[in-house]
Amino acid sequence: MSKVIATYLVYDQKKNLAKKAESIALGLTVGSWTDLPAIDQQQLRLYKGEVVSIEELPIDQQADTYFDRELIKGLIKIAYPTRNFSADLPAILTTVFGKLSLDGEVKLIDLDFPVELAKQFPGPKLGVNGVRERLQVFDRPLLMSIFKSIIGRDLVFFETQLRAQALGGVDLVKDDEILFDNTLTPFEERIRVARAVLNETEQQTGERTLYAVNLTGHTFELLDKAKKAVELGADALLFNVFTYGLDVLQALSEDPEINIPILAHPAFGGAVTSSTFYGVSHSLWFGRFLRAVGADLVLFPSPYGSVALAKEAALGIAKELTQDSASWKTAFPVPSAGIHPALVPQLLADFQLDSVINAGGGIHGHEQGAAAGGRAFRQAITAAQANIPLSQAAKEHPELATALRQWGGQK
Amino acid sequence: MSKVIATYLVYDQKKNLAKKAESIALGLTVGSWTDLPAIDQQQLRLYKGEVVSIEELPIDQQADTYFDRELIKGLIKIAYPTRNFSADLPAILTTVFGKLSLDGEVKLIDLDFPVELAKQFPGPKLGVNGVRERLQVFDRPLLMSIFKSIIGRDLVFFETQLRAQALGGVDLVKDDEILFDNTLTPFEERIRVARAVLNETEQQTGERTLYAVNLTGHTFELLDKAKKAVELGADALLFNVFTYGLDVLQALSEDPEINIPILAHPAFGGAVTSSTFYGVSHSLWFGRFLRAVGADLVLFPSPYGSVALAKEAALGIAKELTQDSASWKTAFPVPSAGIHPALVPQLLADFQLDSVINAGGGIHGHEQGAAAGGRAFRQAITAAQANIPLSQAAKEHPELATALRQWGGQK
Numbered sequence: 068m069s070k071v072i073a074t075y076l077v078y079d080q081k082k083n084l085a086k087k088a089e090s091i092a093l094g095l096t097v098g099s100w101t102d103l104p105a106i107d108q109q110q111l112r113l114y115k116g117e118v119v120s121i122e123e124l125p126i127d128q129q130a131d132t133y134f135d136r137e138l139i140k141g142l143i144k145i146a147y148p149t150r151n152f153s154a155d156l157p158a159i160l161t162t163v164f165g166k167l168s169l170d171g172e173v174k175l176i177d178l179d180f181p182v183e184l185a186k187q188f189p190g191p192k193l194g195v196n197g198v199r200e201r202l203q204v205f206d207r208p209l210l211m212s213i214f215k216s217i218i219g220r221d222l223v224f225f226e227t228q229l230r231a232q233a234l235g236g237v238d239l240v241k242d243d244e245i246l247f248d249n250t251l252t253p254f255e256e257r258i259r260v261a262r263a264v265l266n267e268t269e270q271q272t273g274e275r276t277l278y279a280v281n282l283t284g285h286t287f288e289l290l291d292k293a294k295k296a297v298e299l300g301a302d303a304l305l306f307n308v309f310t311y312g313l314d315v316l317q318a319l320s321e322d323p324e325i326n327i328p329i330l331a332h333p334a335f336g337g338a339v340t341s342s343t344f345y346g347v348s349h350s351l352w353f354g355r356f357l358r359a360v361g362a363d364l365v366l367f368p369s370p371y372g373s374v375a376l377a378k379e380a381a382l383g384i385a386k387e388l389t390q391d392s393a394s395w396k397t398a399f400p401v402p403s404a405g406i407h408p409a410l411v412p413q414l415l416a417d418f419q420l421d422s423v424i425n426a427g428g429g430i431h432g433h434e435q436g437a438a439a440g441g442r443a444f445r446q447a448i449t450a451a452q453a454n455i456p457l458s459q460a461a462k463e464h465p466e467l468a469t470a471l472r473q474w475g476g477q478k
Numbered sequence: 479m480s481k482v483i484a485t486y487l488v489y490d491q492k493k494n495l496a497k498k499a500e501s502i503a504l505g506l507t508v509g510s511w512t513d514l515p516a517i518d519q520q521q522l523r524l525y526k527g528e529v530v531s532i533e534e535l536p537i538d539q540q541a542d543t544y545f546d547r548e549l550i551k552g553l554i555k556i557a558y559p560t561r562n563f564s565a566d567l568p569a570i571l572t573t574v575f576g577k578l579s580l581d582g583e584v585k586l587i588d589l590d591f592p593v594e595l596a597k598q599f600p601g602p603k604l605g606v607n608g609v610r611e612r613l614q615v616f617d618r619p620l621l622m623s624i625f626k627s628i629i630g631r632d633l634v635f636f637e638t639q640l641r642a643q644a645l646g647g648v649d650l651v652k653d654d655e656i657l658f659d660n661t662l663t664p665f666e667e668r669i670r671v672a673r674a675v676l677n678e679t680e681q682q683t684g685e686r687t688l689y690a691v692n693l694t695g696h697t698f699e700l701l702d703k704a705k706k707a708v709e710l711g712a713d714a715l716l717f718n719v720f721t722y723g724l725d726v727l728q729a730l731s732e733d734p735e736i737n738i739p740i741l742a743h744p745a746f747g748g749a750v751t752s753s754t755f756y757g758v759s760h761s762l763w764f765g766r767f768l769r770a771v772g773a774d775l776v777l778f779p780s781p782y783g784s785v786a787l788a789k790e791a792a793l794g795i796a797k798e799l800t801q802d803s804a805s806w807k808t809a810f811p812v813p814s815a816g817i818h819p820a821l822v823p824q825l826l827a828d829f830q831l832d833s834v835i836n837a838g839g840g841i842h843g844h845e846q847g848a849a850a851g852g853r854a855f856r857q858a859i860t861a862a863q864a865n866i867p868l869s870q871a872a873k874e875h876p877e878l879a880t881a882l883r884q885w886g887g888q889k
């Protein structure tokens with residue numbers, strides 16, 4: 068019998084983890100058990116949730132103080148028969164963390180996908196290799212940047228910024244996630260202008276740059292809009308998946324006509340992941356789930372910015388996106404915020420070759436402009452991969468030298 | 479210029495609320511301001527976010543202890559020009575709480591909808607009056623119940639439970655939210671069986687009972703599936719909105735062919751609302767947003783169960799659903815969990831006439847069965863509305879007497 072196993076971090080005020088676990092396992096499946104007639108138990112056996120394990124953790128004094136009561140902290144694993152739900156995330160989330168999300172201090176830490184279930188989710192359509200193919204870049208981390216202060220600006224501003232970034236050697240330029248369809252830079256016009264600009268810059272540099280247009284609007288317009296984007300020559304889609312729903316991203320990913328990479332943006336995701344006591348773990352929410360439904364690249368807060376994700380959490384997301392899977396291609400981790408060239412060796416050490424270095428201010432803030440900002444990053448990447456200290460590489464690369472002066476030396 | 483005003487509860491470790499507020503107002507709109515040339519300021523003025531107010535709150539010793547640092551606690555109000563986003567919740571949430579949801583201890587407490595924006599959201603299609611019309615019940619709270627332990631059971635079991643509940647005088651019977659499309663009780667079969675049973679019981683009792691079928695499956699199948707449900711005679715839809723997306727519910731609500739009430743279930747919603755420090759307030763998430771996108775009835779944890787919502791939070795949701803609005807019909811609050819007949823006077827006092835009394839165990843657990851369980855509730859409602867103590871009413875109503883004995887007397 069196929070089952071999914073959910074792992075919960077629980078703070079139990081009744082201090083009886085075994086009882087809590089049993090009540091979850093029954094409450095979210097067949098409802099009751101011991102009081103059932105044998106004939107009913109026979110029928111319901113295949114549907115019954117099972118407690119897999121209960122692990123009591125050391126007392127969390129900080130939590131006890133905060134809640135002003137003594138709590139037992141523990142990890143509980145429950146197995147749910149996959150026959151209880153349809154193979155879609157709305158059904159799975161409702162089962163394993165629907166009512167339970169409202170039931171006191173419980174956080175969903177992990178959820179395995181047995182192979183038979185995993186195969187019913189698409190995973191990335193292009194994945195790391197597919198995106199690398201589009202760019203013809205196989206031997207280094209990718210470089211991404213974003214439009215800066217684009218709200219209220221027109222297509223000339225858009226075009227100028229895009230060109231500078233592309234000329235600086237940026238592999239992917241993404242829309243700002245807060246840029247929606249608007250009269251100054253309409254969706255279709257952005258795609259048309261970007262197509263023209265990036266065809267030109269490719270002639271100049273010999274390198275492709277992909278523009279990720281923000282796919283926005285009402286849910287049931289998105290498939291048509293994405294197909295229109297592809298038709299107009301869009302390179303990639305940016306998608307604020309958590310303000311729509313994981314299953315909406317899956318539909319985009321599963322559509323064969325939408326054959327361009329999808330960048331999942333973490334906007335609103337922190338509402339679900341930030342608490343120690345509630346919601347869903349970073350690695351599951353930004354990692355496994357987004358990979359399952361087909362994100363090719365996943366943005367998440369870097370562990371280096373001023374308000375940053377804990378390093379363990381950021382690495383946990385990256386691991387979920389890149390580890391071997393029998394069912395799904397790998398996706399690119401894109402740790403974002405606070406990234407400047409001096410951090411490149413650290414980024415490479417932490418997130419490895421198959422990752423994306425994503426900068427905003429670290430490119431646009433370069434004293435010689437965004438193109439120079441891009442070049443400084445590319446110089447840093449080349450040096451870091453050759454194990455050459457950035458300070459040494461900077462002697463031959465003025466853009467990198469400026470960046471190191473502006474943002475500080477190698478960390 | 480039309481603006482939405484977002485209210486945030488902030489715990490600021492840099493202890494500079496004014497700076498924090500300004501960085502939110504600019505960071506989520508035009509990016510920067512004071513360093514811009516006058517001509518740019520002229521162009522961007524219409525797009526710039528504005529700090530409306532900053533209110534420092536008393537020091538929260540509990541929070542400081544928990545985070546092990548001194549934090550300034552405060553309420554910040556920011557106004558965002560509506561021209562910055564399209565009139566859909568994914569765009570609005572991305573703007574006002576996209577990146578910000580990942581930016582430290584910030585909770586979205588409130589978000590107003592100016593009338594011009596509110597008019598672009600449907601609100602409930604039927605609302606309180608429309609649902610009452612369908613039931614021809616105008617002068618009392620409605621009574622709702624749920625199937626018990628339905629997972630792994632067949633259509634005979636389903637039919638038997640439904641009949642008992644309808645004969646007991648229940649107005650609405652909803653599917654269990656964890657019942658998905660399955661071979662034992664397929665979606666269309668449940669609707670067909672329910673239609674037949676409820677036509678029969680209406681003949682017997684003279685009262686209509688509405689069956690709310692759980693609308694499940696992949697997002698882009700839902701509109702067709704809902705229309706099919708209507709065609710087959712479904713009375714109402716149950717929808718796990720938070721595992722799909724608020725905008726998906728809006729699409730269901732806006733479709734003129736789906737002319738039956740929609741019950742929004744709070745499953746997974748606790749992942750967003752439970753924390754004091756992160757996510758979205760209960761009143762906004764379960765209240766204003768669900769009403770805006772068109773829920774006719776909204777289930778949320780009652781303030782009476784063992785693990786319950788704080789009373790203030792539950793009443794806050796109900797207020798959002800029922801208060802006057804120039805743009806939207808009112809929706810029914812459905813406080814759920816831990817409800818038994820003795821609580822009816824309290825429910826009526828707290829949630830008023832236009833609410834739904836929703837019981838699971840409090841109906842099915844009645845010693846004389848679910849029909850008697852339903853009757854006990856109806857007897858309690860009649861008594862409570864006439865200001866007759868339940869203990870006195872119980873003298874003439876054996877079902878109520880049994881219920882009071884089982885679950886305790888009037889609270």
Ligand SMILES: [Mg+2]
Pocket residue numbers: 243244245577
């Ligand atoms: Mg941004």
Ligand SMILES: [Mg+2]
Pocket residue numbers: 166654655656
């Ligand atoms: Mg249930």
